[in-house]
Amino acid sequence: MRVRFSIQRFNPALDAKPRFMSYRVEVARDATVLEALVRIKEEVDGTLAFRASCRQAICGSCSMEINGHEKLACKTQVLAELDRHGEIKIAPLKNMRIVKDLVADMGPFWHKVRDITPWLIPEGYGTIAISPSTMKTFDNVDACIMCGACLAACNSNEVSEGFLGPAALAKSYRFIADPREGNKKERLLSLQHEDGIWDCVRCNFCVEVCPKDVKPMEQIIKIRRASIQEGMRWTKGSRHITGFLDIVKREGRLNEAAMPLKLIGTDIAGLLRIIPLGIRMLIKGKVPLHFKRGIEGIKDIRRIFRERGL
Amino acid sequence: MRFAYYPGCASKGACPELNQSTRLVTEKLGIEIVELVKSSCCGAGVIGEADPDLQLALNARTFSQAEEIGLDIMTICGTGQGIMSTSNKRLKEEEGLLPRINGMLKEGQYNGRIDVKHLLWILVKDFGLERLRERVVRPLSGIRVAPFYGCYILRPSSVLGFDDPEKPNSLESIISILGAEPIDYVGKTKCCGFPVVLEKEDIALGMVSANILEAKDAGADCMVTPCPLCHMNLDIYQQKAGARAGKRLSMPIIHLPQLVGLAIGIEPRELGFSRHLASPASLLDKLGE
Ligand code: SF4
Ligand code: SF4
Ligand code: FES
Numbered sequence: 373m374r375v376r377f378s379i380q381r382f383n384p385a386l387d388a389k390p391r392f393m394s395y396r397v398e399v400a401r402d403a404t405v406l407e408a409l410v411r412i413k414e415e416v417d418g419t420l421a422f423r424a425s426c427r428q429a430i431c432g433s434c435s436m437e438i439n440g441h442e443k444l445a446c447k448t449q450v451l452a453e454l455d456r457h458g459e460i461k462i463a464p465l466k467n468m469r470i471v472k473d474l475v476a477d478m479g480p481f482w483h484k485v486r487d488i489t490p491w492l493i494p495e496g497y498g499t500i501a502i503s504p505s506t507m508k509t510f511d512n513v514d515a516c517i518m519c520g521a522c523l524a525a526c527n528s529n530e531v532s533e534g535f536l537g538p539a540a541l542a543k544s545y546r547f548i549a550d551p552r553e554g555n556k557k558e559r560l561l562s563l564q565h566e567d568g569i570w571d572c573v574r575c576n577f578c579v580e581v582c583p584k585d586v587k588p589m590e591q592i593i594k595i596r597r598a599s600i601q602e603g604m605r606w607t608k609g610s611r612h613i614t615g616f617l618d619i620v621k622r623e624g625r626l627n628e629a630a631m632p633l634k635l636i637g638t639d640i641a642g643l644l645r646i647i648p649l650g651i652r653m654l655i656k657g658k659v660p661l662h663f664k665r666g667i668e669g670i671k672d673i674r675r676i677f678r679e680r681g682l
Numbered sequence: 683m684r685f686a687y688y689p690g691c692a693s694k695g696a697c698p699e700l701n702q703s704t705r706l707v708t709e710k711l712g713i714e715i716v717e718l719v720k721s722s723c724c725g726a727g728v729i730g731e732a733d734p735d736l737q738l739a740l741n742a743r744t745f746s747q748a749e750e751i752g753l754d755i756m757t758i759c760g761t762g763q764g765i766m767s768t769s770n771k772r773l774k775e776e777e778g779l780l781p782r783i784n785g786m787l788k789e790g791q792y793n794g795r796i797d798v799k800h801l802l803w804i805l806v807k808d809f810g811l812e813r814l815r816e817r818v819v820r821p822l823s824g825i826r827v828a829p830f831y832g833c834y835i836l837r838p839s840s841v842l843g844f845d846d847p848e849k850p851n852s853l854e855s856i857i858s859i860l861g862a863e864p865i866d867y868v869g870k871t872k873c874c875g876f877p878v879v880l881e882k883e884d885i886a887l888g889m890v891s892a893n894i895l896e897a898k899d900a901g902a903d904c905m906v907t908p909c910p911l912c913h914m915n916l917d918i919y920q921q922k923a924g925a926r927a928g929k930r931l932s933m934p935i936i937h938l939p940q941l942v943g944l945a946i947g948i949e950p951r952e953l954g955f956s957r958h959l960a961s962p963a964s965l966l967d968k969l970g971e
Contacts, residue, residue, distance in 0.1 A: 457849060527872055574833070629696060635880045658695075
C-alpha cells in the first residue's frame, strides 16, 4: 500500500525551526513505522535522521512521537495507526532538545537515571536467596528498556524539568524492593527532596505509554507508601495523604476546604497566604460547613479505618 | 433508565453546583437516580497511596449498596470514575481479592455484579446522542467549547476503556450535539494539576495556565470538564495561575451537566454558575442569556 508520512525535520545547524515534510512510500500491509522510516531513508531522502537498532522492542532507541503519542517505531504498525488516527505524523520525543530530525537528546533522561544510583548496594557480602514471589514484586520494573517515552509524556516533567521522572523513580523502587539492598532508608530519604517522588501528579501518562508495562506511577506510589511507613512524614506530599485519611475517617467524605490546614501545620505565613482564596471560596458557597458530624453511616466507615490500624 | 447515584465528595463540598445541575439535567432527561446516601469517599487514589486495601474496602462498600438495590452506579467525577473502575475491575478479576475485602465489610457484601459508569458515558451510550439531540431546545450555536477530559476518565485505558485515550471523542460528540463547536488542542487529555496543588503549587499552577492558554489560543469561549477536581483547579486557582504566568486567563470552566442543562432549556441561574470563581458571564452573554 502507498502511504503518506508526515515527518518533522529539523537540523539545528541550518534551520530556524522544525517543519513537517511529506513522504509517500510503498509499504507492506504489516509494516512497522520503523520499516517505513528505513524505506524513506533508503529510497527517498538519505538525510533523514532517526535512531533504531534492535527492531524488536528491546533496545529502546526508536521511541518517538507518533500521532502525538510516545511510541516505539518498531512496535507500531502503520496500518493500525492509520485506522486509529487517519494519518501518520511523526516527531521526536517532546520536552527534549532536538539533536536532528527524530533524534532527541536523551542526556537529561540518563542523568535522572544516574541520579538515583542505579545499581545494587548490597548489605554485607553474604548470599541471600530470593524467592520467585519476591522477584515478582519488581521484575516488571526490570523490564524497562530505557526508551524515555514515559519521561517525554510526563505531565509533571513538562512544567518541572528537574523532576526525577517516571523511569528513574521506577528503577529506584526496584532497588528499594530488593531484599539484597542495604541502603533502603538512604534511598527513601534521598527521594523526599524538591524534585523527588512528591512531584508526580499521578497523570497516568507513563503507565499508558510504557511499551514494557513498567507502570512507573505505581512504583512511585509504592515509594511514597514506604516513605510514610518509615516515618518520613515531614513533606507536604506525605501530609496530604495522612491529612486526607484523617478527614475521611472523621467525616466519611473529603472536605476539600479542610485540606490546606492539614498541609500547613504550624506554618503561620503559609496560613496567611491561603486566607484570601479561602474567603473567596466561602463567599461563593464552596466551603461546606455541615461535614463535621460526618455522613450517614460514618460509624461503619470509622470502624473500617480503625480495623486498618488508622 | 435508573442508576444508583454516587455524588462523590466534591459535589457535596466545594462544587455543590455540580450536584445541583446533575439532578436538574437527569430529571429533565428522564434518567432516574437513586442517591447512595451512605456511600463514602472513593479514596481518590490518595487513600490507596497509603493503604490499597482500605481504598478497595471503601469502594466495595459503596458497590454493595448499589448491588442491594440492583442498580449500576452513575458517577459525576472523572477521578471517582477512575478509582471506582480500577477497584471494580480488581475486585471482579483478582483471585481471592473479593472475599478478602468482603471480610472487612459488615453492613453488606459485594458480589461483583454491578458496573460503574460516568454521566458522560451514560449520555453518549445508554441515553444516546440522538435522543439527546431531540431534547435540545436552545442550541449553543456560535459557542466554541474546549473539552477538558483530565486524567482518570481516560487513563489507564486498559481499565477505563470507554474513549480512545489518544483520540477521545465523547465530550466532543456531546458538545456538537448541543449545537456548539468543539475545539481541538493537545492539552485536552492532560493533567489539570489538582493532585499537587496543595504541596507543589508551582507545578499545579503551571498546568492550569498552560492548559487554559492553549484552549484560549485555539479560540475557546469556555472549557467543559467531566471532573470536579479539574473544575476546582482550573476555576478556583485560575486567578492565581494567571498572576503567576503574567497573563489574563478569564476562562469560564463549565461542568458537563451545566453545559447540557443550558441546551436542554434549564435556566442558567438554576445551574449554579454564580458559584464559579472565574465568571461565566462572557459565555452567558454570548448565548444571549
Ligand atoms: S519505564 Fe517504560 S516508557 Fe519509561 S523508559 Fe522504561 S520502558 Fe520506556
Ligand atoms: S504519573 Fe507521575 S511520573 Fe507518571 S507521567 Fe504522570 S506525573 Fe509523570
Ligand atoms: S529499534 Fe530497538 S526498541 Fe525499536
